[in-house]
Amino acid sequence: MxxxxxxxxxxxxxxxxxxxxxxxxxxxxxxxxxxxxxxxxxxxxxxxxxxxxxxxxxxxxxxxxxxxxxxxxxxxxxxxxxxxxxxxxxxxxxxxxxxxxxxxxWNDEWLVLTITVPQRKNSVRNRLNGGLTWLGMGNPTPGVWVTPHVDRARELSELISTLGLTESALVLTGNLRPGGLGNHEVVDRAWDLxxxxxxxxxxxxxxxxxxxxxxxxxxxxxxxxxxxxxxxxxxxxxxxxxxxxxxxxxxxxxxxxxxxxxxxxxxxxxxxxxxxxxxxx
CATH class of the missing domain: 1.10.10.10 (Winged helix-like DNA-binding domain superfamily/Winged helix DNA-binding domain)
Structure with a gap:
């Protein structure tokens, strides 16, 4: 060949x-x-x-x-x-x-992760970032990751658990409300395509x-x-x-x-x- x-x-x-x-x-x-x-x-x-x-x-x-x-x-x-x-x-x-x-x-719902990873855990942070990218998640503001694919919540939970980050993570789904970024502003900030x-x-x-x-x-x-x-x-x-x-x-x-x-x-x-x-x- x-x-x-x-x-x-x-x-x-x-x-x-x-x-x-x-x-x-x-x-x-x-x-x-x-x-x-x-x-x-x-x-x-x-x-x-x-x-x-x-x-x-x-x-x-x-x-x-x-x-x-x-x-x-x-x-x-x-x-x-x-x-x-x-x-x-x-x-x-x-x-x-x-x-x-x-x-x-899309039904206007986001899957949202807020998480902190200690500076000393660089390898964990790299694995987390790679896993979040594979899940299609973007990072609009520091410590916050989002995706419109709410059906990936189970995979996100498994990733966080595997990396031992459950105690420093918050996972939720829902709609955006007035007072912060709008849907299209989130897209602009979370992904540079x-x-x-x-x-x-x-x-x-x-x-x-x-x-x-x-x-x-x-x-x-x-x-x-x-x-x-x-x-x-x-x-x-x-x-x-x-x-x-x-x-x-x-x-x-x-x-x-x-x-x-x-x-x-x-x-x-x-x-x-x-x-x-x-x-x-």
């Missing part, structure tokens, strides 16, 4: 090798009871530009993190999703459906400029597509039309949906062939 590099100009910074592995296992192992041979994963990761020794380290670290688990079969090793990896994949699939379907009509809009524009202007030639290229292009969608999902708060009437990100979601429908079946079929051909002789 040869790395695809379909886009001449990358709309977002490249993903880490760890992120690419999570994309592959989440997409192809989630519903695959048979798992995947080491050689199949190595071949695909190699196609994404990850060298053999780095790919083997990646698999070992993913196993230590409980993303995947080994099954020794004769002289070979087959990999399956472990419980933590399955939970991560399920969360990604759920968020992907929401991203591709677009936000539901200028760079993200430019990234979407870079993506959209290159669609169709280069098509995959054979099955190997299509499989890699599909993996790159899913990875790119995941990175856009992490950055895009997916605000409803009531708060952001014109948003290029919705055109981006349509592109991802169309390309996934176009390539998914063929990519998954070729993946199964790669797994079969990689079985120990």
């Amino acid at each position: 040869i790395a695809s590099n379909r886009l001449a100009r990358q709309p977002l910074p490249p993903p880490s090798a760890r992120s690419m592995l999570l994309t592959v296992i989440g997409e192809f192992l989630y519903d695959a009871e048979e798992g995947a041979w080491t050689a199949a994963l190595m071949k695909v990761l190699g196609g994404m530009g990850i060298e053999d020794h780095a790919a083997r380290q990646l698999l070992s670290r993913a196993a230590s993190a409980k993303w995947i688990k080994r099954e020794r079969v004769g002289r070979g090793v087959r990999w399956h999703l472990a419980d933590h990896g399955r939970a991560l994949a399920a969360d990604g699939i759920k968020r992907s459906h929401a991203f591709l379907d677009g936000p539901s009509p 200028t760079d993200l809009a430019e990234s979407y524009q870079t993506l959209l202007t290159q669609d169709g400029a280069s098509e995959p030639g054979d099955d190997d290229e299509l499989l890699l292009a599909y993996i790159e597509l899913v990875s790119l969608q995941q990175r856009f999902m992490r950055l895009d708060p997916q605000l409803p039309k009531e708060l952001l009437p014109e948003w290029i990100g919705r055109d981006g979601a349509v592109l991802f949906q169309r390309r996934r429908e176009q390539w998914s079946a063929q990519a998954h079929a070729h993946w199964l062939r790669v797994v079969e051909e990689s079985a120990p002789k």
